[in-house]
Amino acid sequence: MAEAPKIDPMHQFLIHKIWDGPVFQVGGVTFDMSITNSVGAMFVGAAAMILFFVLTARGQVVPNRGQAAAEGIYNIVDRVLVTPIIGHHGRPYIPYLFTLFCVIFVLNLMGVILSVGSLAGQTWTFTVTSQLAITATLAVLTFFSIFILGFIKHGPKFLTLFWVPGMGVAGGAAMVVIEMISYFVRPVTLAMRLFGNMLGGHVVLSLFGSFVVALGLAALSGGLSSLLFVPSALSFAMIVGLTGLELIVALLQAFVFTALATVYLNEVVNFGHGH
Amino acid sequence: MAMQTQDHAAPAAPGHEAGAAGAHEGSAPAAEHAEGGLPQFDFAQWPGQIAWFLIVFFGLMLFVRFFAAPKVGGTIEAREGKISGDIADARRMKEEADAEAAAAQAEAAQARAAAQKVAAEARAKAQAEIAARLADEESKLAAAGAEAEARIAKARESAMANVSGIASDTAQAIVAKLTGKAPTAAELASAKG
Numbered sequence: 453m454a455e456a457p458k459i460d461p462m463h464q465f466l467i468h469k470i471w472d473g474p475v476f477q478v479g480g481v482t483f484d485m486s487i488t489n490s491v492g493a494m495f496v497g498a499a500a501m502i503l504f505f506v507l508t509a510r511g512q513v514v515p516n517r518g519q520a521a522a523e524g525i526y527n528i529v530d531r532v533l534v535t536p537i538i539g540h541h542g543r544p545y546i547p548y549l550f551t552l553f554c555v556i557f558v559l560n561l562m563g564v565i566l567s568v569g570s571l572a573g574q575t576w577t578f579t580v581t582s583q584l585a586i587t588a589t590l591a592v593l594t595f596f597s598i599f600i601l602g603f604i605k606h607g608p609k610f611l612t613l614f615w616v617p618g619m620g621v622a623g624g625a626a627m628v629v630i631e632m633i634s635y636f637v638r639p640v641t642l643a644m645r646l647f648g649n650m651l652g653g654h655v656v657l658s659l660f661g662s663f664v665v666a667l668g669l670a671a672l673s674g675g676l677s678s679l680l681f682v683p684s685a686l687s688f689a690m691i692v693g694l695t696g697l698e699l700i701v702a703l704l705q706a707f708v709f710t711a712l713a714t715v716y717l718n719e720v721v722n723f724g725h726g727h
Numbered sequence: 728m729a730m731q732t733q734d735h736a737a738p739a740a741p742g743h744e745a746g747a748a749g750a751h752e753g754s755a756p757a758a759e760h761a762e763g764g765l766p767q768f769d770f771a772q773w774p775g776q777i778a779w780f781l782i783v784f785f786g787l788m789l790f791v792r793f794f795a796a797p798k799v800g801g802t803i804e805a806r807e808g809k810i811s812g813d814i815a816d817a818r819r820m821k822e823e824a825d826a827e828a829a830a831a832q833a834e835a836a837q838a839r840a841a842a843q844k845v846a847a848e849a850r851a852k853a854q855a856e857i858a859a860r861l862a863d864e865e866s867k868l869a870a871a872g873a874e875a876e877a878r879i880a881k882a883r884e885s886a887m888a889n890v891s892g893i894a895s896d897t898a899q900a901i902v903a904k905l906t907g908k909a910p911t912a913a914e915l916a917s918a919k920g
Binding site: 466473481486501509519 | 791
């Protein structure tokens with residue numbers, strides 16, 4: 453009888469090399485440019501995204517399903533976020549926000565849809581957005597792009613963002629500290645929210661998967677332990693339900709990240725109008 | 728999970744053994760987990776992963792900036808432009824049709840008024856003609872009547888004159904019968920008195 457594998461929900465987040473790449477050092481930081489399972493998943497996600505938009509780019513007045521799907525995704529960014537939140541001045545930033553949304557969405561989705569697990573001695577499923585390195589990169593890139601854009605557009609005047617009027621000098625100074633903390637914690641929350649959501653969902657899925665196998669194998673030993681098929685089946689049902697939930701989370705987290713980026717961008721684009 | 732452990736037990740991928748990542752591959756994960764922490768906090772993996780991610784992300788951004796966004800957004804805008812253009816066209820055409828209908832109606836009303844005027848004129852003319860002819864005939868009749876009356880009066884006068892002749896003739900005959908001798912004209916005239 454087969455031995456139940458060790459329950460190790462963190463294994464799915466391990467990075468391993470597929471092909472060796474160049475390794476070089478820049479300023480004491482070692483860049484290992486090998487193609488890992490994480491990088492491979494990025495490539496697959498990017499290819500899927502490019503393929504999707506190339507195939508659906510028909511430009512017809514009456515769209516078919518694919519084109520309607522692509523336009524629906526575009527309208528999430530344009531009509532749901534940018535136009536209502538920022539207005540027409542937000543139009544130049546749509547490509548960035550659209551990329552942000554699509555990249556997060558496709559990488560989230562890959563962890564759920566392409567759950568092929570391990571085949572041919574290789575773990576194929578990899579959720580790139582469950583890597584803190586990636587979510588932090590996205591958060592820092594987005595946050596500081598917007599912060600720097602503020603200085604480009606408004607100069608040093610942009611620092612008055614932290615000044616709350618009507619508090620007096622002492623109160624205002626205290627508020628500057630609080631405002632600055634709440635402002636600069638944004639990239640941290642952006643990164644942790646996406647990371648935590650993807651990590652948690654996949655850990656739970658993996659745990660229930662382990663239960664299915666472990667309990668099922670125990671049930672195979674016969675006798676009274678055959679009853680363990682019941683919790684094994686229940687665990688499987690949980691996986692089915694949770695997979696549906698993860699699909700929603702995949703879309704929702706992409707939306708939340710993009711929505712917050714839009715809100716932060718709005719402060720810069722409409723600086724001095726809405727305060 | 729069974730397959731994943733297989734992955735652990737036998738590092739099948741060619742890069743597995745060669746890479747520095749071997750430290751947390753194969754036999755290592757238990758030890759690594761014991762070190763405490765998620766695989767995500769293995770900071771040795773960060774630079775390469777981030778560098779690759781930035782490359783992929785900016786590549787996709789160029790793709791979106793120069794292909795996907797203009798294509799999809801352009802299509803949406805073109806559609807909205809077409810719809811509003813079509814609606815504007817339809818509205819313009821409807822306005823034109825309305826104007827034409829109004830013009831046609833005005834024309835019809837004008838024609839009707841003209842026809843009514845012509846008819847009224849014709850009627851007035853006809854009535855005037857009738858009245859004139861009636862008056863003419865009446866005057867003619869009146870003239871004929873007057874002539875006839877004059878003729879009757881003359882006839883009566885002549886008849887009256889004849890009556891006195893007849894009377895004297897009759898008286899002469901009566902007298903002649905009674906007396907046997909015809910009276911003279913002077914006697915008759917004096918007797919008639």
